[in-house]
Amino acid sequence: MTFSATTVLVLALIAAVIFAIGIWAYSTANRLDRLHVRSDQSWAALDAALARRAVVARSVGVAMAGPMSDPALTEQAALLTALADRAERVSRADRETVENQLSAALSGIDIAKLRPQQVAELADAEARVLIARRFHNDAVRDTLALRTRRPVRILHLGGTAPLPTYFEITERATPAASTGLVVDTTRTSARVVLLDEQERVLLMRGNDPQTPDISFWFTVGGGVEPGESLRAAAVREVFEETGHIADPATLRGPIWRRVAVFPFNGELIRAEELFFALRVRGYEPHAGSMTAWERRSISGNKWCTPADIVALDQLGETVYPYHLEELLAEAVEVASGGPDPEVRSIR
16 A cells, blocks of 8 residues: 555644644643642742731730730730731631731731831731732732633643632731831832853942932842833843843743832832843943933942952942842852742842
């Protein structure tokens, strides 16, 4: 039995299509498995952050219910303690409701009556919940985006794993007791550890407009605009501050996250900073399209080795994040094609 050349070609094309579909299905299933693992890990991190907030809320409640407290404050403390206890024991189905009730109770606290250490612990606990919730919801979004595609559903590539769900709780602004300023809890920043061929990092030199004589250094990056993704914000900031047009696909990470509360231009800002790593060819940075605030607060830039960073610190010009000279090796490894590490907190 012989086959014509046309028949052989058709059979070869069919085999190639089947092979391509198989490769796609295999890679998609693997990707879904990784996304499910990411969703599970992000929920575990969020659960831990919520548990820590409950512990801090209980300690605040105990402090408020002192022997000299007035009846109204004692009642508020009892409600706070009860909600914190319930948040630790409630089922996943009712978790959002109880955590929102706890958020509302925390919003009603006059933190001017708390010790500064308790204010700091509460601010840190809420910031960690904020970041963990956003990471979890990002993981859920990415998983659902792939799981709900028609070919994926038809081929049952998601297996029997349940669909992950979003977790929504209220975010709020926390007044700073010592200054009367408002801490902005919604500011998220995308930052980039920009590395050249010599493994130097590009740092920007800046200052607070209200204290122009005090300089500090920081990595490229800035606040995420409404509706903008972290990766898009990172690419935009690299262009605005250095003139380099980066391909979003070349960004590695996020690799680190940093929560910082700092004064700037008369306001107290709480920033959740998420760091990417990016390798580029060395170039002379120039402003691509700086905002008015950036033009006022950024005064220079420099490609820095770890030794340069130490020297800047010794001159009294603080470098952010702290201990960047020790962190650079990790960023270099990731930017050079090493495996993406789990996002971890830095100072």
